[in-house]
Amino acid sequence: MNVLAxxxxxxxxxxxxxxxxxxxxxxxxxxxFTMSPHEECAVxxxxxxxxxxxxxxTALTLGPPEATEQVRxxxxxxxxxxxxxxxxxxxxxxxxxxxxxxxxxxxxxxxGEEFDLLLFGNESADTSNYQVGVRVATELGLPxxxxxxxxxxxxxxxxxxxxxxxxxxxxxxxxxxxVTVKEGxxxxxxxxxxxxxxxxxxxxxxxxxxxxxxxxxEKIRLEAPEDDEGEAEILGEGPEAVPEIIRVLEDELEVx
Amino acid sequence: MVLCVVxxxxxxxxxxxxxxxxxxxxxxxxxxxxxxxxxFGDGGDAIAADLGAxxxxxxxxxxxxxxxxxxxxxxxxxxxxxxxxxDAETVIAPGTDxxxxxxxxxxxxxxxxxxxxxxxxxxxxAYEVTRQRWGGTLLxxxxxSGETKLLTVAKNEISAEPxxxxxxxxxESFEPSLSESDLSVxxxxxxxxDEEGIPLGEARVVVGGGRGVGSAEDFDxxxxxxxxxxxxxxxxxxxxxxxxxxxxxxxxxxxAKISPHLYIPCGISGAVQHMVGCKGTEHTLAINTDPExxxxxxxxxxxxxxxxxxxxxxxEVLQNRP
Ligand SMILES: Cc1cc2nc3c(=O)[nH]c(=O)nc-3n(C[C@H](O)[C@H](O)[C@H](O)COP(=O)(O)OP(=O)(O)OC[C@H]3O[C@@H](n4cnc5c(N)ncnc54)[C@H](O)[C@@H]3O)c2cc1C
Ligand SMILES: Nc1ncnc2c1ncn2[C@@H]1O[C@H](COP(=O)(O)O)[C@@H](O)[C@H]1O
Numbered sequence: 001m002n003v004l005a006x007x008x009x010x011x012x013x014x015x016x017x018x019x020x021x022x023x024x025x026x027x028x029x030x031x032x033f034t035m036s037p038h039e040e041c042a043v044x045x046x047x048x049x050x051x052x053x054x055x056x057x058t059a060l061t062l063g064p065p066e067a068t069e070q071v072r073x074x075x076x077x078x079x080x081x082x083x084x085x086x087x088x089x090x091x092x093x094x095x096x097x098x099x100x101x102x103x104x105x106x107x108x109x110x111x112g113e114e115f116d117l118l119l120f121g122n123e124s125a126d127t128s129n130y131q132v133g134v135r136v137a138t139e140l141g142l143p144x145x146x147x148x149x150x151x152x153x154x155x156x157x158x159x160x161x162x163x164x165x166x167x168x169x170x171x172x173x174x175x176x177x178x179v180t181v182k183e184g185x186x187x188x189x190x191x192x193x194x195x196x197x198x199x200x201x202x203x204x205x206x207x208x209x210x211x212x213x214x215x216x217x218e219k220i221r222l223e224a225p226e227d228d229e230g231e232a233e234i235l236g237e238g239p240e241a242v243p244e245i246i247r248v249l250e251d252e253l254e255v256x
Numbered sequence: 257m258v259l260c261v262v263x264x265x266x267x268x269x270x271x272x273x274x275x276x277x278x279x280x281x282x283x284x285x286x287x288x289x290x291x292x293x294x295x296f297g298d299g300g301d302a303i304a305a306d307l308g309a310x311x312x313x314x315x316x317x318x319x320x321x322x323x324x325x326x327x328x329x330x331x332x333x334x335x336x337x338x339x340x341x342x343d344a345e346t347v348i349a350p351g352t353d354x355x356x357x358x359x360x361x362x363x364x365x366x367x368x369x370x371x372x373x374x375x376x377x378x379x380x381x382a383y384e385v386t387r388q389r390w391g392g393t394l395l396x397x398x399x400x401s402g403e404t405k406l407l408t409v410a411k412n413e414i415s416a417e418p419x420x421x422x423x424x425x426x427x428e429s430f431e432p433s434l435s436e437s438d439l440s441v442x443x444x445x446x447x448x449x450d451e452e453g454i455p456l457g458e459a460r461v462v463v464g465g466g467r468g469v470g471s472a473e474d475f476d477x478x479x480x481x482x483x484x485x486x487x488x489x490x491x492x493x494x495x496x497x498x499x500x501x502x503x504x505x506x507x508x509x510x511x512a513k514i515s516p517h518l519y520i521p522c523g524i525s526g527a528v529q530h531m532v533g534c535k536g537t538e539h540t541l542a543i544n545t546d547p548e549x550x551x552x553x554x555x556x557x558x559x560x561x562x563x564x565x566x567x568x569x570x571x572e573v574l575q576n577r578p
Contacts, residue, residue, distance in 0.1 A: 129372055220397040221397050232557060232558040
């Protein structure tokens with residue numbers, strides 16, 4: 001089984017999101033970066049499938065040179081190799097990202113390497129467009145299902161489950177296929193220090209993709225939603241607050 | 257014409273579809289045009305009155321011999337065919353798993369752009385849309401162009417309001433022409449889960465635990481408190497990543513969305529990705545050692561205390577109440 005996991009580098013925002021003055025980006029001058037959570041599960045799944053079925057797990061990102069950091073994290077999680085589709089750091093639109101991933105997959109195919117399973121996140125954490133995986137599948141003519149929280153390989157197919165209230169929907173797709181996943185699919189491993197050191201030495205295959213189209217969705221600016229921050233009523237400090245908590249639960253909140 | 261993809265369960269329209277219809281009606285009235293809807297599955301005709309009340313003139317019920325269950329690509333192809341048959345200038349779907357999936361397929365097939373999770377739309381040659389990014393922690397103002405505009409509507413953000421002339425929608429059946437590849441992915445079966453207890457999303461009271469809880473065992477303290485309050489127990493991503501709770505209990509951007517009467521976050525700092533899962537909460541009572549924690553700013557009530565002391569003490573007093 002050859003499995004491709006596509007991941008994105010996103011800022012690790014905390015208690016408050018600060019925007020740049022031109023409101024085009026999140027101000028990342030004080031932030032670290034991480035891999036989107038859904039995609040961490042995609043990488044973990046790719047590695048687990050290869051561990052049980054044999055084959056090769058490839059982690060790919062499209063982003064600035066710094067995004068090799070997230071590819072290396074995937075390699076430290078035991079992906080066999082890493083690929084960077086290098087950009088100048090500007091935000092790529094989903095059509096263009098999908099196009100670049102398709103070009104990469106087709107190039108690998110022409111070199112005789114086919115991916116049996118292509119894993120994506122259901123939506124990227126930052127732009128949340130809900131479409132790169134579907135667009136890649138459509139262009140490659142592959143079957144696709146989104147929002148998956150359970151994957152098993154059964155012979156020549158992949159059985160994928162999507163959570164619904166009270167249970168799950170089950171889909172069975174012939175391989176090769178595209179599956180987009182959600183956090184909760186598995187428990188991504190923590191890469192050991194040793195694995196991280198080794199990953200630092202791994203070569204990351206780098207390509208510079210062409211942008212194919214200009215998309216019809218154009219960002220004008222970002223805005224942080226209004227803060228609902230008010231003054232909390234402090235009920236007390238330490239266990240002495242208990243009688244006051246009881247009073248509030250009973251009289252004001254009416255939950256007891 | 258504005259074409260709406262409506263989801264229903266055996267003739268009962270989903271709330272998210274009513275919310276979507278409310279925004280769609282606004283778009284239709286800006287364009288001074290009509291609204292039509294496309295539905296799949298048994299019971300489609302039963303919703304004609306409901307949709308009429310939301311301003312839908314015509315309801316296209318998709319019928320095809322090979323289409324008896326959900327099939328994302330086949331639904332997308334059908335929606336595109338209804339759209340071109342009716343000359344729709346806009347196609348709108350709810351921001352649900354299926355809504356996003358079907359519209360993304362339609363966009364990919366037709367080479368169109370799509371704007372996910374919109375809150376507001378101003379029409380024009382290009383549309384100006386306000387949409388959610390980062391699971392709702394950020395808004396994006398964007399311009400959507402293309403021959404047909406495809407967009408989904410964020411869930412739980414717009415209050416559903418009937419309107420229009422409230423006559424029952426006219427029902428028309430539509431037979432799409434589907435290829436084998438359209439039908440290669442279909443819902444195979446539904447499995448019921450054996451989960452017990454109150455689902456997080458429905459609980460009236462939720463007790464949440466974060467990194468401050470410290471261990472899986474210490475979550476027992478929160479369980480005991482929850483029992484006294486008929487509450488469900490949730491967690492932050494930090495607590496889930498530590499392996500103290502399963503992902504089912506995670507609240508936030510990549511977890512469950514809760515809307516309880518009361519939320520009691522214990523040892524949770526209040527990161528934006530956590531708070532976005534608690535938007536529907538009416539009252540928050542935070543327990544945290546740090547009076548400067550962001551969660552205190554979001555709360556109505558706060559107790560500045562070590563949760564390991566205050567939670568058991570509170571539980572005991574509740575247990576001993578007459
Ligand atoms: C793309 C993305 C998606 C994310 N999605 C989610 C999500 O869905 N849900 C989510 O929760 N997070 C999510 N996160 C993570 C989020 O940014 C925070 O890292 C996380 O919520 C922090 O969890 P926490 O509050 O438990 O931990 P911390 O931030 O470490 O806070 C611990 C808190 O406990 C308090 N405390 C410590 N000891 C005690 C004690 N003894 N008694 C009382 N209080 C104590 C501290 O004062 C502190 O406020 C996401 C992050 C990213 C980048
Ligand atoms: N820049 C990128 N590099 C690699 N994969 C990406 C990138 N952007 C999006 N993806 C993948 O596509 C999924 C859906 O993204 P989106 O359509 O932006 O919500 C993500 O979860 C990733 O798996």
